[in-house]
Amino acid sequence: MTTQDMTQASVLPARRRGGRLRAALPYLLSLPSLLVTIGILIPFGTAVYYSLQRYNLAFPFTRGFIGLDNYAQFLADPAFWNTVRVSLLYTLLTVGVELLLGLAMALLLQRRTAVNNLLSVLLILPLMTAPAIAALMWKLMTNPNFGVLSYLVGLAGFTDFRWASAPSTALLTVVLVDVWVYTPFMMILLLAGLRSLPRQPFEAAELDGVPASFVFFRITLPMLTPYIITASLFRMLDAIQQFDIIYAMTQGGPGDRLMVFQVQAYLEAFTFTNIGRSAAFLMVLWAITFALSNLFIKQWLKLRERTHHAAG
């Protein structure tokens, strides 16, 4: 064997090794994300598994696989449908009101002035309050004996306004707290969106003397829609999984008026120790959240496609 042969013999396996490494590189690079995905899927898979079981910690000997029985029981249970209704209504009201208010605030603060900058900072203060603390604060403010809000509505003639204690006003009260906490979130996202919009269409409209309403509905709103969809999606995901405000204020009452998914699942798990039923509630919540998110994302993609076509 010549020296050249020997060199070739030693280089070839090294090349082969290098080739294998290159081939494996994409897999190695995606390994961290694969591990994270597995980490996320394990609790999810566990929840699915529990939801298919009769699993009450107080009856350890009755534990067993029951297929879709937990879900089938929901279908015939009026309390479950009440939970679906309350959760969706709460989501619709909070996201809707916060979107309108957040948009209005963003439009008012759009111009970069010293006052607007100061107001932008002050207005996000509620967002820095933990929702459970905000709920306790509102509980005190709406107390009929000493609450400042009860006093104010009393001055307006509503002397027996019972806030979260009355079935007719309970939803309104918790929506109000949610709006107080989260409207600044909408405002920040929409303000960022407004400030990043191209100036040319607005300048052209101004030169042409186009009415402000036309500018808003035909230029601002369409261009802002991707931001609106994104902000609404974030809020929707959060609102449908509401727990802290409602639990801190009424524990889901009065009666079942505010019994949303998370509160029901929490009670099932921690008070009634019924892990199977709690997991089934959470799986239904996941399915609803998934469906709604899908709807929002599809809208967003359609919009993006339309924008690309228009630009093309």
Add this chain to the structure above:
Amino acid sequence: MYEKAKDLAEAYVARRLSRRAFIDRMAKLGIGAAAARWALSEATTRALAADYDWQKHKGKTVTLLLNKHPYTDAMIADLDSFKKLTGMDVKYDVFPEDVYFDKVTAALSSRSTQYDAFMTGAYQTWQYGPAGWLVDMNEYIGQAAPNYNWNDVLPNLRASTAWSGVPGAPLGGAGAKQWALPWGFELNSVSYNKRVFDKLGMTPPENLPDMKDKAAKITKDVDGMYGIGVRGSRSWATIHPGYLSGFTNYGAHDFEMVDGKLKAAMNSAAGKQFTELWVAMIKQSGPRNWSTYTWYEVGNDLGAGASGMIFDADILGYFMNGGTKEAGNIAYSAFAAKPGAKQPTPNVWIWSLAMNNFSKQKEAAWYWMQWATSQEHDLFGARKMDFVNPVRQSVWDDETFRDRIAKSYPGYLEQYEASAPGSKIYFTPQPLFFNLTTEWAASLQKMVADEVPVDEGLDQLAESVNRQLASAGLR
């Protein structure tokens, strides 16, 4: 001098000497209060240590899960005695009641070894015991220190924390396991603002119709005050105090046994009659935001002069008689809801101590539990802290404790003595306790809000409970 003081303290601890005689003779010896306290503490430690190896687990640390409560404060204030007696250390986490039981459930259900012992209520043991999370304390009580005297603990309380695990079987009955050791307890009675009652020329209510009328009069005649404070939040804790005590007094029950199986019975005629009056009373004279009322709001309103009376735990009235706006104005009265009833029937809440079945040092935990439920600690809490109501008969008989209560809380002892004979846990023990009572509270909220009539609401509740019992294989 030292020897004489020591002898006097030992005689006092052994109950051979009354408190007055002890103080007189200490004074005659020229011993001041601080020195007397020290001698007393030493004598207590010696009494406990007699004939028992309290130092067996020296160097170990037990970890406790505790609820924020005056009982906890009393225990913490006396903890040095335990450390001195045993050479052990104690760590503890204290949580407010709103989240306390969720924390306990989370710790036990995950089979955590973090906590060796914890505070619990008797009702909770109906869930924790059959799940295998608690130790049957019978095996430890038999090995207690000679002066532990388990029989000194009030019999109803001992029975109420013991259960066989068979749904519907009586508490403390055959085959019962002692799931917890009673630590302190509450009877439900009326605490009222005497200043207001005197002003209106009223005596404490004698029964539910009378309570309803008097509450209405307070609401009508006293500016800024409502008549009656009772709990109303959507929680099991709404049902067990005043509501169940009155419900029972009317002859109603939560369940009945039919062919050896449980059947919901809260919709009986007696149950409906009582609930009608209860709901009407809340609508007429309860707090406007009643459906959010927990123990804290009920008590605070009485102390702040926002309510005229409460039908809740006697110790809640006790606590509101100090450090509040109405301190000194709160008085107490035993209460039988049904007109002509033989005696009051207060449902009992018992703060108890239980041992985690997953603890790695059960015997060391037992040493702490034994000390915390001992006569010595109970006496310390009752005499020097707010440890009411003590669970030991000997403490109720203690002259120092009785003098203190009689002087600072007039009427409290009389209330207790009238309430105690008919008091016990009136719920039927069964593992769906929290499902039932939470739903019951939600039903009451609907009735008060006029969303459902009382009789229909109770019928629906019974139907739902029967369905849940069947689903769990209990019916």
